[in-house]
Amino acid sequence: MITIGLLHTTIRGDEKLILEAAKKRNIGIKLIDVRDEIFNRKTYKHNFGVALERCVSTVKGTHATHFFESINVRVINNSTIAAICEDKFVTSLVLQKAHVPTPGFAMVFNSPQAIKAVEEMGGFPVVIKPPLGSWGRLLAKINDIDALEAILEHKEVLGSPHQKSFYIQQYVKKPGRDIRTFVIEGETICAIYRDSPHWITNTARGGIASNCPVTKAIASISKKASDAVGGGILSMDIFETDDGLQINEINHTTEFKNSENPTKTSISGAIVEYCIKVAKNQ
Numbered sequence: 001m002i003t004i005g006l007l008h009t010t011i012r013g014d015e016k017l018i019l020e021a022a023k024k025r026n027i028g029i030k031l032i033d034v035r036d037e038i039f040n041r042k043t044y045k046h047n048f049g050v051a052l053e054r055c056v057s058t059v060k061g062t063h064a065t066h067f068f069e070s071i072n073v074r075v076i077n078n079s080t081i082a083a084i085c086e087d088k089f090v091t092s093l094v095l096q097k098a099h100v101p102t103p104g105f106a107m108v109f110n111s112p113q114a115i116k117a118v119e120e121m122g123g124f125p126v127v128i129k130p131p132l133g134s135w136g137r138l139l140a141k142i143n144d145i146d147a148l149e150a151i152l153e154h155k156e157v158l159g160s161p162h163q164k165s166f167y168i169q170q171y172v173k174k175p176g177r178d179i180r181t182f183v184i185e186g187e188t189i190c191a192i193y194r195d196s197p198h199w200i201t202n203t204a205r206g207g208i209a210s211n212c213p214v215t216k217a218i219a220s221i222s223k224k225a226s227d228a229v230g231g232g233i234l235s236m237d238i239f240e241t242d243d244g245l246q247i248n249e250i251n252h253t254t255e256f257k258n259s260e261n262p263t264k265t266s267i268s269g270a271i272v273e274y275c276i277k278v279a280k281n282q
């Protein structure tokens with residue numbers, strides 16, 4: 001019997017769905033709460049060859065991934081994919097280098113450079129984001145130079161070291177929604193629209209999920225983006241713009257529980273199937 005190590009912190013509804021999907025397929029799951037582990041290569045014992053990283057904490061998840069890779073356990077997603085997707089700046093660099101359409105962006109470390117960067121990008125509005133954030137937290141849409149200076153001063157004075165790196169992105173006009181695709185090894189298995197009257201359309205911030213038909217254009221940009229970051233199990237935020245689709249960002253440990261119903265797709269089932277495939281090809 002195949003056993004998959006499920007690396008986790010809090011067990012969310014998403015992990016419960018993965019457990020159910022594994023049970024249905026007669027796949028053993030070894031639950032590993034990384035907070036209870038001692039990651040010492042000399043003493044660590046395990047009985048699985050494939051691990052699925054599902055930690056809510058990106059930092060703990062990444063450390064656990066490095067540990068298991070060091071003892072030759074294949075981790076989904078691997079540390080290379082995680083290193084790209086956990087940081088929005090790195091994701092943008094990789095996408096742009098691979099010619100995947102993505103909004104204009106820059107990284108700066110102080111206010112005068114931020115003002116110049118916005119000019120280079122074509123002016124306001126812009127969006128400032130923590131490079132390592134999620135759930136739409138601490139996103140700021142900046143409409144003018146006064147707001148830009150104020151936000152950056154607050155970050156410089158009150159922020160932690162991470163918050164003193166300013167990732168600036170062009171603000172993209174979108175039709176009251178964005179698209180989230182669920183992509184496994186380059187294939188888009190389903191997608192949702194996230195509608196909201198607010199410019200931040202995350203479901204964590206009140207956006208409403210509904211099924212989004214996977215068009216050729218959606219499948220194609222998702223495949224290109226997946227190839228650029230190294231495949232695996234991903235979800236992507238896509239903007240519909242006048243110039244076509246653009247990838248906003250890519251998540252490597254995605255929440256999906258609210259997307260199974262609207263899309264009528266077992267995302268958890270597809271995740272488990274992918275883990276089985278990887279385990280069999282070891």
Ligand SMILES: Nc1ncnc2c1ncn2[C@@H]1O[C@H](COP(=O)(O)OP(=O)(O)OP(=O)(O)O)[C@@H](O)[C@H]1O
Nearest residue numbers: 127133134135136137169170171172199200201202
């Ligand atoms: N440059 C932009 N232009 C227009 N809208 C944007 C832009 N950046 C972000 N948004 C809106 O804010 C939402 C959250 O942004 P983003 O996905 O970059 O942040 P996040 O905190 O990583 O979210 P997630 O929960 O997906 O990790 C997007 O889904 C989109 O609706």
Ligand SMILES: [Mg+2]
Nearest residue numbers: 136202237249
């Ligand atoms: Mg997002």
